[in-house]
Amino acid sequence: MSLRSRSLFSVVLLAACTQFPEVDTQTNDIDPRAPYPALVPLEPLLARADEPRITEESTDALAARVAALRARADRLRRTVVDGQTRDRMDAGVAR
Numbered sequence: 359m360s361l362r363s364r365s366l367f368s369v370v371l372l373a374a375c376t377q378f379p380e381v382d383t384q385t386n387d388i389d390p391r392a393p394y395p396a397l398v399p400l401e402p403l404l405a406r407a408d409e410p411r412i413t414e415e416s417t418d419a420l421a422a423r424v425a426a427l428r429a430r431a432d433r434l435r436r437t438v439v440d441g442q443t444r445d446r447m448d449a450g451v452a453r
Contacts, residue, residue, distance in 0.1 A: 439447070
C-alpha cells in the first residue's frame with residue numbers, strides 16, 4: 359500500500375469517527391404548529407429586483423461608516439503606553 363493510499367485511508371477513517379452534529383437542537387425554536395408562510399407570485403419580486411437599492415443617502419451613510427472605521431483603525435494602531443510611562447516601566451523591570 360503506497361503512502362498516498364495510507365494517507366487517504368487514514369483521513370477517511372478519521373472522518374468516519376467524527377460526531378454527527380445534533381440537528382434537532384437547531385430547530386427547537388420553531389413551532390411545529392405554526393402555519394406555513396404565504397406563497398407570493400414571483401413576478402412582483404423580480405420586477406423590484408431591477409430597482410436601484412443604493413441611493414445618495416445610503417452612499418453617504420456608507421462613506422461615513424468607512425471614515426469611522428478608518429479612524430478607529432488609526433486609533434488602534436497608536437501606542438497604548440506613552441514614552442514616559444514606558445521608560446518608568448522599563449526602569450521598574452530592570453531593578
